Amino acid sequence: MDGRAEAPAAGTVLNALATGTGSAFAIDEYVRASVSLGGSTIDGSVDGVPDADTRLIERSAELVIDEFGNEQGASVETDSAVPMASGLKSSSAAANAVVLATLDALGALEAVTREDAARIGVAAARDVGVTATGAFDDASASMLGGVTVTNNDQDALLVRDxxxxDVVVWTPPEQAFSADADVERCRHVAPMADLVAELALAGRYETAMTVNGFAFAAALDQPAAPMVEALPMADGVSLSGTGPSYVAVGDREKLAPVVDVWEDRPGTVIETTTQTNGAGPI
Incomplete structure (x- = not known):
């Protein structure tokens, strides 16, 4: 009655806060979850973070058990290589990993599509108030791999590609929680978000994310300088989510100067790649 799963983090192509349309791409960094069924309560923990908010992972497991299991409790633990509240979709990845690990523990992995499994995690995120948009863009990219474009108001997948x-990520020391974002201010850049959506739906993801980055950095009062530094070398660069992380994509050799420049900034630089397999049991 035990289950384990992992789900990748993701970077932003289009922030959904302005219009409800969003786009994200999976990267090769993971959140892993372990679920052991038993007892009468659902208790969550985050490895190495004793005071972590565990409501999302507990609710994710609870929704799966309510739908596919009997009345029972569970012990849920996540272990993340992805910094929390950094704009790299750690919450979506954690929810996805817990949903799949719980299904694995119940022997019910074949009972739901991965797309619908992502919707369970999105429902949990809404229930506990950790997302302003529902984040189906982030959840679908993490669950399915590759890049997705979604209508977050309807939890509808528009494109999966x-x-x-190659990807370079810079994460400053500070945190930014999506639920705290100024949604009304983000709606001011809706015309730019519509343009980004058109670019993404046309497959021009690198240009889309760059336009997104400058529009939402302004809306969210985040600096544009890291993107300006990366632009000459990157095919695309953006503020990821509501920040504070930035992601640059392109060819590893061409991105090398981006690594050098961003390493001069306080925080952490990660060199990784896109991920196309999505989430799954381990």
Whole structure:
């Protein structure tokens, strides 16, 4: 009655806060979850973070058990290589990993499509108030791999595509929680978000994310300088989510100067790649 799963983090192509349309791409960094069924309560923990908010992972497991299991409790633990509240979709990845690990523990992995499994995690995120948009864009990219474009108001998948990029991520020391974002201010850049959506739906993801980055950096009062530094070398660069992380994509050799420049900034630089397999049991 135990289950384990992992789900990748993701970077932003289009922030959904302005219009409800969003787009994200999976990267090769993971949140892993372990679920052990038993007892009468659902208790969550985050490895190495004793005071972490565990409501999302507990609710994710609870929704799966309510739908596919009997009345029972569970012990849920996540272990993440992805910094929390960094704009890299750690919450979506955690929810996805817990949903799949719980299904694995119940022997019910074949009972639901991965797309619908992502919707369970989105429902949990809404229930506990950790998302302003529902984040189906982030959840679908993490669950399915590749790049997705979604209507977050309807939890509808518009496009799922595969991309093959090297990726550089810079994460400053501070945190930014999506639920705290100024949604009304983000709606001011809706015309730019519509343009980004058109570009993404046309497969021009690198240009889309760059336009998104400058529009939402302004709306969210985040600096544009890291993107300006990366632009000459990157095929695309953006503020990821509501920040504070930035993602640059392209060819590894061409991105090397981006690594050098961003390493001069406080925080952490990660060199990784896109991921096309999505989430799954381990």
């Amino acid at each position: 595969e991309v093959d990029w």
